[in-house]
Amino acid sequence: xxxxxxxxxxxxxxxxxxxxxxxxxxxxxxxxxxxxxxxxxxxxxxxxxxxxxxxxxxxxxxxxxxxxxxxxxxxxxxxxxxxxxxxxxxxxxxxxxxxxxxxxxxxxxxxxxxxxxxxxxxxxxxxxxxxxxxxxxxxxxxxxxxxxxxxxxxxxxxxxxxxxxxxxxxxxxxxxxxxxxxxxxxxxxxxxxxxxxxxxxxxxxxxxxxxxxxx
Numbered sequence: 001x002x003x004x005x006x007x008x009x010x011x012x013x014x015x016x017x018x019x020x021x022x023x024x025x026x027x028x029x030x031x032x033x034x035x036x037x038x039x040x041x042x043x044x045x046x047x048x049x050x051x052x053x054x055x056x057x058x059x060x061x062x063x064x065x066x067x068x069x070x071x072x073x074x075x076x077x078x079x080x081x082x083x084x085x086x087x088x089x090x091x092x093x094x095x096x097x098x099x100x101x102x103x104x105x106x107x108x109x110x111x112x113x114x115x116x117x118x119x120x121x122x123x124x125x126x127x128x129x130x131x132x133x134x135x136x137x138x139x140x141x142x143x144x145x146x147x148x149x150x151x152x153x154x155x156x157x158x159x160x161x162x163x164x165x166x167x168x169x170x171x172x173x174x175x176x177x178x179x180x181x182x183x184x185x186x187x188x189x190x191x192x193x194x195x196x197x198x199x200x201x202x203x204x205x206x207x208x209x210x211x212x213x214x215x
Contacts, residue, residue: 001076002046008078009043026051028068029075031154033204036068037079046070074154074205075147095146097137103146104129107153108175115160115169125173127156132178140198145177147202152177152185152194155208168213175212185211 008024015021027037028049038051049068095103112126129149136145152175160169173190180195185208187193192212203211 001073004076005040005043005049006045008040012040012042025079027077027079028073029077029204030068030072031074031158031205032072033206036066038066041065044070049073074151075202095142097133097142100142100145100149101131104131104149107149111153111156111160111169114157115166127169127172128174130174130176132176135179136177136196136198138198141179141196144183144196144198144202148177148183148194148196151202151205152192152208152212155185155205155212158205158209159213172212187212187214 008026011021012024015023024040025037026040026049027035028051029035036051038053041050041052043049047070049070051066051068053064053066108127108129131145135141156169156172156175159165162168171190172187172192175192175194177194177196180197182195182197183200183203185192185194185203194208
C-alpha cells in the first residue's frame, strides 16, 4: 500500500508540474469501518494522505481537503483501476506461497516484539501465523490471504493497545488462516481462526478485533 501511494503521489506531482497524467480517485478504508473518497492530492510517507473533494481534477475555493492519518488506513481502493495500467511498476504480481509464509512470519514476530520485546530471548513463544493452504494456493486465494493477514495484524495491534489489551492478546497463541464460505474471525481456545473467501471483502478491522476477543 505504501509503495502504491508513493508511486501515485509521484504521478500527481508530475501533473502539478504540467505533465498530462491521470487523475486518481481513491477510497480509503479506515480501521473504524469508515470509508473516505476523493481525489489524491499528496501522500506524506507513513504520515498522511491528502484527498480533495473535487470532481473536476482541479481545486477551487469550494473544495475541501481531507488529511487522513496513514496509520488509520487498512486498505485503498482505486476508482477506474484501468488507469493503473498507465503507471509503470505499480501493479505487482501476486505473492507466491513462500513469500506469504515469510511475510506471515514477519508480521507475527513484529507483533510479538511490539508488545513483548525480547520474548524469544527470554524463552517465551512468539505469536504464530499458520496457513491451511487447501483451496487457497491460487492467485485469488493468495491475494485474499495477504489482505486478511494485513487486516488481522492491524486488529491485533488494536487489541494490544486497549486497556488490559496485552492480557487479551496473550490469550492468542496462534492465528490460523483457512478457506471458508465467508471472511470472518473468531477465537477458539488459544487459536484465532480466520476464514477466507477470496470472493468476499475483508471485514473491517473492528469486526476482526471483536471476533478475535470473543471466545
